[in-house]
Amino acid sequence: MLEPIIDGLPNITATKEVEAAIKDRPKNIADKGKINFGGIRSATAIALHMHQPLIPAGGHDLGTADIISNLQHMMENQGFGDNHNAPVFQWCYKRLGDFIPELVGEGKEPRAMLEYSGELLFGLQKMGLHDVIDNLKRITCDPALWRTVDWLGCPWGHAVAPSTPVQDYRLHVKAWQSNFAAIFGMDALKRVRGFSPSEMALPNHPDTAYEFVKTLRDCGFTWVIVQEHSVELAENGWGLQEKHIPHRLVCKNSKGEEASIIAIIKTQGSDTKLVAQMQPYYEAKSLSRTTIAGKSVPPLVTQIADGENGGVMMNEFPPKFMEVARESSGSDSPMMNATEYLEHLEAMGITEKDFPAIQPIFQKRIWDKMAESDKKKDVAQIIEELKKEDHRFHMDGGSWTNDLSWVNGYQNVLDPMNQLSAKFAQKVLNSKKPHDERKYRNALYHLLVSQTSCFRYWGQGTWTDYARELCRRGTEIVDKDF
Numbered sequence: 001m002l003e004p005i006i007d008g009l010p011n012i013t014a015t016k017e018v019e020a021a022i023k024d025r026p027k028n029i030a031d032k033g034k035i036n037f038g039g040i041r042s043a044t045a046i047a048l049h050m051h052q053p054l055i056p057a058g059g060h061d062l063g064t065a066d067i068i069s070n071l072q073h074m075m076e077n078q079g080f081g082d083n084h085n086a087p088v089f090q091w092c093y094k095r096l097g098d099f100i101p102e103l104v105g106e107g108k109e110p111r112a113m114l115e116y117s118g119e120l121l122f123g124l125q126k127m128g129l130h131d132v133i134d135n136l137k138r139i140t141c142d143p144a145l146w147r148t149v150d151w152l153g154c155p156w157g158h159a160v161a162p163s164t165p166v167q168d169y170r171l172h173v174k175a176w177q178s179n180f181a182a183i184f185g186m187d188a189l190k191r192v193r194g195f196s197p198s199e200m201a202l203p204n205h206p207d208t209a210y211e212f213v214k215t216l217r218d219c220g221f222t223w224v225i226v227q228e229h230s231v232e233l234a235e236n237g238w239g240l241q242e243k244h245i246p247h248r249l250v251c252k253n254s255k256g257e258e259a260s261i262i263a264i265i266k267t268q269g270s271d272t273k274l275v276a277q278m279q280p281y282y283e284a285k286s287l288s289r290t291t292i293a294g295k296s297v298p299p300l301v302t303q304i305a306d307g308e309n310g311g312v313m314m315n316e317f318p319p320k321f322m323e324v325a326r327e328s329s330g331s332d333s334p335m336m337n338a339t340e341y342l343e344h345l346e347a348m349g350i351t352e353k354d355f356p357a358i359q360p361i362f363q364k365r366i367w368d369k370m371a372e373s374d375k376k377k378d379v380a381q382i383i384e385e386l387k388k389e390d391h392r393f394h395m396d397g398g399s400w401t402n403d404l405s406w407v408n409g410y411q412n413v414l415d416p417m418n419q420l421s422a423k424f425a426q427k428v429l430n431s432k433k434p435h436d437e438r439k440y441r442n443a444l445y446h447l448l449v450s451q452t453s454c455f456r457y458w459g460q461g462t463w464t465d466y467a468r469e470l471c472r473r474g475t476e477i478v479d480k481d482f
Contacts, residue, residue, distance in 0.1 A: 002182035006438070009445050010122040011182040012156060012175035013435045018189065021181065022220035025190035030340040031147045034109055037344040042244075042284040042298045043336040044328065045264070046275050047113035047150075047225065048307030049196065050093055051158050052120045053454040055466045062469050067449065069123025085314070090129060092308035093120070095318065097135025100148050103325050110148050110325035111335035115196040115304070118156030118172075118179045119452065125183075133183065140184045150337030151188070152196040153177065153221055157448035160201040162397025163414065164451055165421045166211040167429070172448055173219050193222045193339045196304065199453050200227040200266065204360035205395040206379055210253035213261050223262035223342060224249065225304060226358075230397070231263070234357040237364035241356075243267050244284075244299035245292055246342065248355040252367075254379035262352050264338045266304050275305035276317040278324040285333045292345070293354035300341050362386075362393055413455055413464050416471035420447060423475060427482040439481040446474035 002014050035043075057073045058066025074086035096112055103110040116136075124132050139145045155161070155172030156179060164172070173195075181189040195216050203209040216224060228243055234250055249263040274280060284301040291297070306313060328334045345351075369382050386393045424447050433440050455467035 001185075002178075004125060004179070004182040005122070006441070009438065009441050010118065010125075010175075010179050012118065012178050012444060012448070013441050014178040014182060015174050015435065017186070018174065018177045018181055021186040021190055022177075025220070028343050028346075029191045029193075030343040032344065032347065034147065035334055035336065035340075035344075037298070037347075039332065040298045040334060041289055041332045042287040043300050043334055043341060044278075044281040044284045044324075045111070045113060045300055045302040045336055045338050045341065046278070046280060047115060047152060047196065047302070047304035048096075048275070049115045049304055050120055050307045051117040051198075051454075052089070052123055053158065053452045054119045054123060054449045056469050056473075057466070062465060067470075069120070069127060070454075071120075071123055072127050075127075088314050089308045090132065092314065093124065093129075094132040094135040096149075097138050099318065099322060099325075100139045100145060103322065103329075104145060104148065106326070108325050108329040109334060110321075110329075111150070111337050111340075112148065112321075113150040113152055113194065113304070113337050114307075115152040115154050117154055117158045117198070118176045119158060119449065121179060121183060137184060140188050146188070146191070147340075148337075150194060150339050151180070151184075151192045152194045152225070153180075153192050153219075154196050155198055157450075157452050158198045158454065159448070159451040160199050160397070160453045160456075161197050161212050162201050162203040162205070162208060162395075165418065165425075166208060166215070167425060168421050168447065168451065169212065170215045170219075171444065172451070173215055175444070175448060177219065191339075193220075193342075194264070195221040195224045197224065197226075200225075200230065200304075201397050201453075202226055202230040202360055203397045204230075204362055205383075205397070206251070206363060206366065207253045208397075209251040209360045209363075210257060210259050213249060213251045213259040216261055217259060221261065223264055223338060225266050225302065225338070226263045228265055228267050230361055231265075231358040232361050232364060234359045234364070240265060240358065242290065242299075244287065244301050245290060245297070246300075246345070246355045247358045248352055250357050250359055252359075252363075260352070260357075262342065262355065263358060264300070264302050266302055271303065271305035272310045272313050274303050276310070276312040276320065278317075278320045279303075281324045281328060281333070281335070292350050295348055295350060297345060297348070297350070300336065300338065302338065360397070362395070365393065412460075413467045416468055416475075417450055420450060420471045420474045420478070423478050427478050431482050433482070443474065443477050443481065446470060446477055450474055 052071040056065040058068040074083040156175035247263045250260045280301040450470040
């Protein structure tokens with residue numbers, strides 16, 4: 001058994017144990033007998049994303065304040081802004097652990113995909129909210145219930161892939177696996193096949209995108225959820241024609257190396273409202289079976305949203321989820337999880353190679369221009385030429401929103417973040433100190449916490465101050481201990 005917290009820090013370094021478990025995991029995990037896959041018309045998959053950042057706010061002096069969960073900060077300061085929502089947030093983090101057993105007890109077949117950041121899970125434990133963790137353990141570990149829940153991996157510190165150094169992103173992914181296994185057990189980790197990138201941020205720079213997919217495959221993930229408008233069809237650069245079937249995300253780097261992974265498409269729309277009102281189910285009910293590799297299959301309507309933010313998610317989701325779970329169970333348009341769906345396809349003989357190939361946005365323009373050039377140019381030259389030709393062309397990556405950059409205007413955060421990253425790579429990763437030592441875990445913890453997207457999402461001011469302070473602490477730790 002792994003300990004979730006060691007010397008006050010999250011267990012984010014059980015890499016060897018995790019790697020061994022991934023190699024030893026069962027090939028299939030879905031209960032194929034619960035849904036008549038050959039007889040249904042369509043299916044619905046919903047995912048709930050949960051996150052609260054860790055911030056240096058446990059005290060009045062920024063330079064010495066304890067690093068605490070933003071949820072704890074909200075709890076202790078409920079008179080400011082929307083902090084009064086903190087108790088409701090806490091309920092949102094645990095409520096599926098009540099809903100699902102009730103529905104299964106009625107003989108129904110609810111389904112939900114869950115993505116909780118490592119920062120949130122550690123923050124909940126540090127706050128002593130064991131009721132939340134226990135509820136999650138129930139639906140994750142109970143053999144009578146776990147088929148209903150499909151956990152998705154994610155970067156431990158809610159880092160955005162396009163602007164996080166690739167070696168650090170790999171550390172985030174491995175840290176999440178370690179932390180998840182320490183909380184829920186290795187058997188639960190063995191069942192985690194899908195991955196949810198924070199902010200739905202998919203890198204579109206060829207080298208970064210390749211490393212992103214390679215990291216996921218190396219860490220044992222078999223599929224990733226991607227935002228519809230962050231990808232393009234590989235053959236022609238067009239938008240997706242069929243949004244409700246799996247695709248094959250293919251990423252090629254500047255050396256010509258390729259990495260691929262199955263992509264489940266999250267469609268556009270007002271995410272929180274769509275999921276809270278279970279609109280994907282009603283869309284799925286309007287669809288009929290389609291064809292993949294000459295075989296008839298049900299389409300899967302997939303949507304992910306924050307599981308706690310906004311009045312519609314807080315108030316409307318619970319009754320609507322219960323209603324749809326009851327109505328859809330046993331119908332020809334049931335709720336399904338993506339891993340379950342993919343295993344049904346595989347049982348039919350449909351595999352990754354049968355899915356349409358896609359790539360991150362704007363990549364076709366890079367490869368076309370490279371092929372057209374009469375001079376040997378590297379990818380960097382091609383990218384600069386395309387930026388000059390079209391101001392809309394960028395390599396910032398795609399995410400859930402087209403009007404928010406994770407790079408522009410944030411050099412005051414990115415510079416110290418990248419400096420800490422470089423120093424960590426040079427002094428910590430190259431050191432011979434065991435990774436299970438507290439010094440290594442402490443340095444890694446500060447690196448990962450400093451890279452959460454919230455320090456840019458919430459704009460300049462307090463949140464960027466938090467990021468710079470965390471980078472300062474991380475740099476101090478690396479200089480002192482390594």
